[in-house]
Amino acid sequence: MPSRADYKNTWNELAQTPEEAFLYVGGTRDEAELDATAVHAINVLRATVGINPTDDFVEIGCGVGRVGKALSGIVKTWTGCDASGAMVSHANRRLESYANAKAIEVSGHDLQPLADASFDVVYSTVVFMHLDEWDRYRYVQEAMRILRPGGRFFCDNISITTENGWAYFQQHCESFKPLERPTHIAKCSTPQELTIYLERAGFTGVQTRERDLWVDAWGIKPAAS
Structure with a gap:
């Protein structure tokens, strides 16, 4: 079994067929149901970092393009990044x-080979x-690197501080x-953890919000001086 940090081999093993890949990224093997799950993600992005038709978007951990397929019709470009070559092929x-x-x-x-400030x-x-x-x-730092001045960053995770997150x-x-935990088992965050990542990486205007199971965090790359 690969180590937890061996994301490439972990997710290649979980994505050997499109149906398996769909299941692990969207909780369903059905294409139409997978597409439907992207609607909520789009609404969250609209409410936090915003979505403009002139925006060049990058997704970290794009999986099979669950969200990217929905975004592609409403933004200038969408680039998905994933450690798993199998996921990338499906996407x-x-x-x-x-x-x-x-x-x-x-x-x-x-996020190599994506260029700085692009x-x-x-x-x-x-x-x-x-x-x-x-x-x-590390990914928050990489987001800072590839964003243009004034660019926006968003991330989320399960929050350990909400009732449903604790459950x-x-x-x-x-x-x-302990020795039987799968390498992809979910680990939670707190709003404070995500805030620290964004602020230490240099983002300004950092905000967080909790919603049921989740905590969202977002911020802005400072404009060039």
Whole structure:
């Protein structure tokens, strides 16, 4: 079994077929149901970082393009990044009718080969739960690097400080013995943790909000002086 931080092999194993990949990123094997799950994510992005038709978007941990497929029709460009080559292949097949959208394979620990100051929005949704804390912060730093001045960043995770988030944590605590936990098991965050990542990386106007199971965090890259 790969280590938890070996995101590439972990998610390649979970994405050997499109149906398996759909299940692990969207909780369903059905294409139409998968598309429907993106609606909520789009609404969250609208309410936090905003969505403009002139925006170049990047998604960290794009999976099969669950959100990217919905975004591609309303933004200038969408680039999805994922450590799993299998996920990237599934995503590009789902996005083949969108000339402004593509998914690329990355290392799992950075956003190479994306260029500095090249995008307007970077976001990551339903991904930080699968990352170690150091890698969460590393991706926040990478988002800062590739955003244009004034660009926006969004991330979320399950919140351990809400009632439903705590119930989720307890369920996972009780469901697996320590040496039997799967490498992709979800780990929670707090609003304070995400705030620290964004502020330490240099984002300004950092905000968080909790909604049921989740905590959202977002901020802005300072404009050039």
